[in-house]
Amino acid sequence: MSNKMWRVVDLLDWTVGYFQQHDIPNPRLDAEVLLGHLLEKSRLQLYLHFEMPVFQEHLTLFRELIKKRIARTPVSYLTNQKEFMSLDFYVDERVLIPRPETEQLVETILTTKTENPQRLLELGTGSGAIAASLALQQPEWEIVATDISEPALAVARKNAETHACTAQIEFLSGDLFEPIDAVNTNGNPRFDWIVCNPPYIKNTERDTLSPDVRDYEPEIALFAGADGLAVIRRLIAEAPKYLAPNGKLILEIGEMQADSVRALIDAESAYCTYKVLKDYAEKERIVLASVP
Numbered sequence: 121m122s123n124k125m126w127r128v129v130d131l132l133d134w135t136v137g138y139f140q141q142h143d144i145p146n147p148r149l150d151a152e153v154l155l156g157h158l159l160e161k162s163r164l165q166l167y168l169h170f171e172m173p174v175f176q177e178h179l180t181l182f183r184e185l186i187k188k189r190i191a192r193t194p195v196s197y198l199t200n201q202k203e204f205m206s207l208d209f210y211v212d213e214r215v216l217i218p219r220p221e222t223e224q225l226v227e228t229i230l231t232t233k234t235e236n237p238q239r240l241l242e243l244g245t246g247s248g249a250i251a252a253s254l255a256l257q258q259p260e261w262e263i264v265a266t267d268i269s270e271p272a273l274a275v276a277r278k279n280a281e282t283h284a285c286t287a288q289i290e291f292l293s294g295d296l297f298e299p300i301d302a303v304n305t306n307g308n309p310r311f312d313w314i315v316c317n318p319p320y321i322k323n324t325e326r327d328t329l330s331p332d333v334r335d336y337e338p339e340i341a342l343f344a345g346a347d348g349l350a351v352i353r354r355l356i357a358e359a360p361k362y363l364a365p366n367g368k369l370i371l372e373i374g375e376m377q378a379d380s381v382r383a384l385i386d387a388e389s390a391y392c393t394y395k396v397l398k399d400y401a402e403k404e405r406i407v408l409a410s411v412p
């Protein structure tokens with residue numbers, strides 16, 4: 121990038137070409153999001169300011185962002201922002217970037233008919249996107265959110281503060297249900313909902329992942345043993361002990377895992393019903409199981 125006077129339009133065109141040369145998957149979108157982030161403008165505002173000059177101070181910072189994107193740092197880690205359920209969440213390399221398909225977990229919970237305020241447990245909260253968006257939609261619900269990663273929990277707490285729902289969410293640290301056992305000594309009630317988007321990628325699939333995911337997102341958020349079911353298997357076996365009467369377990373699963381997950385639930389007599397739901401791409405990605 122030369123030291124000439126750059127306008128927004130030239131800078132975007134140049135960056136798109138540069139990203140294309142480096143096989144960056146969505147070159148125009150990424151260029152617009154990164155420049156918009158730097159200039160504090162929406163993508164629409166960028167279009168309305170196409171002729172605006174971009175000065176040296178911003179050019180220097182933009183060069184740094186481009187370099188990092190070429191090294192495949194995900195855009196959301198460069199902007200520290202990801203939208204989920206129409207809310208903005210802070211993200212960095214301590215947490216998985218929330219995916220649009222995970223919104224269906226939240227929507228399924230919200231559209232399932234419930235009567236009283238619910239007690240909900242989210243295991244593996246990461247950025248806290250699921251817990252916080254449920255808290256905002258259901259201010260009467262009591263929510264506990266856990267993660268095995270303390271650094272992830274720090275991000276989740278920060279997001280809960282931003283969205284003013286810290287009083288509604290109790291954050292606990294530890295391996296799956298272990299922190300619940302630790303606080304349950306005085307007979308706390310069980311949960312009406314247990315929700316989890318667990319790690320479910322096979323260790324052997326590492327090389328098939330895009331470098332954005334493989335080299336930047338936390339390993340603990342992605343991988344789950346040789347068959348990808350290490351965490352799901354434990355969740356299905358252990359959840360009934362923590363579910364209230366008519367309680368529900370809802371999980372996101374990998375697109376090839378539905379049959380294995382059906383077999384795991386069939387083998388657990390504690391569940392009375394379950395269904396596997398398809399996502400908008402017609403892939404079986406959500407399991408909803410109930411206890412009597």
Ligand SMILES: C[S@@+](CC[C@H](N)C(=O)[O-])C[C@H]1O[C@@H](n2cnc3c(N)ncnc32)[C@H](O)[C@@H]1O
Pocket residue numbers: 215216217218219222243244245246247248249250266267268269272294295296317318319340341342351
């Ligand atoms: C796929 S990420 C989901 C993050 C977030 N809930 C979302 O949907 O964007 C899985 C999360 O589970 C956490 N995790 C992995 N193994 C865990 C375990 N055994 N106990 C609790 N949390 C775990 C990871 O640290 C990570 O934050």
